[in-house]
Amino acid sequence: MSTNQDWSTCEPGELQALRSRLVRSERNQRVVRAAGIVSTAAALIAIALVVPRQFQQPAPIAQITCQVAVERFDDYGKYLSQGTPLPSQQADEMRQHLTKCDRCRSQFDEKFPGLLTATVAALLPLVWLTKLRA
Structure with missing residues (x-):
C-alpha cells in the first residue's frame, strides 16, 4: 500500500x-x-x-470492328444509294459503327462523298420496310 x-x-x-x-x-x-x-x-x-x-454484354457497336466495317463499305454504300438489300442486323451494325467511329465515318465519306448526310431523311422509309420484312 x-x-x-x-x-x-x-x-x-x-x-x-x-x-x-x-x-x-x-x-x-x-x-x-x-x-x-x-x-x-x-x-x-x-x-x-x-x-x-x-460483366455486361458488349454493346452492338462493339460486335463490329473497324476492319469488318471497312469490308462492308461497298455493300452499305449500295444499300444507302440504291436500296440494295442488306440484312437488317448488318445495316444496324454499320449505322451504329459509323455513328460512333469518326475514322470509319471519314473513310466512308471519302469513298462515298455526301452519301451519309444525303440519305438520312430518304432512308427512314427503307429502314422501316427492312424492319417490317425482317
Missing part, C-alpha cells in the same frame, strides 16, 4: 496538460477510425460501380 509520502504535489497545470494530451489522443484515434471507414466505403462504392460493367 502506498502512503502519503509516495505522492508528491503536481506542478500547476500538469493535470490539465495530461487531460489535454489524452483528449487529443482520443480525438486522433477517432479521426483515424473515421478515415478508415470513409476509405473503405469509397473503395466499396468504386468496386460496386466498376465490377458490374466488366
Whole structure:
C-alpha cells in the first residue's frame, strides 16, 4: 500500500496538460477510425460501380470492328444509294459503327462523298420496310 509520502504535489497545470494530451489522443484515434471507414466505403462504392460493367454484354457497336466495317463499305454504300438489300442486323451494325467511329465515318465519306448526310431523311422509309420484312 502506498502512503502519503509516495505522492508528491503536481506542478500547476500538469493535470490539465495530461487531460489535454489524452483528449487529443482520443480525438486522433477517432479521426483515424473515421478515415478508415470513409476509405473503405469509397473503395466499396468504386468496386460496386466498376465490377458490374466488366460483366455486361458488349454493346452492338462493339460486335463490329473497324476492319469488318471497312469490308462492308461497298455493300452499305449500295444499300444507302440504291436500296440494295442488306440484312437488317448488318445495316444496324454499320449505322451504329459509323455513328460512333469518326475514322470509319471519314473513310466512308471519302469513298462515298455526301452519301451519309444525303440519305438520312430518304432512308427512314427503307429502314422501316427492312424492319417490317425482317
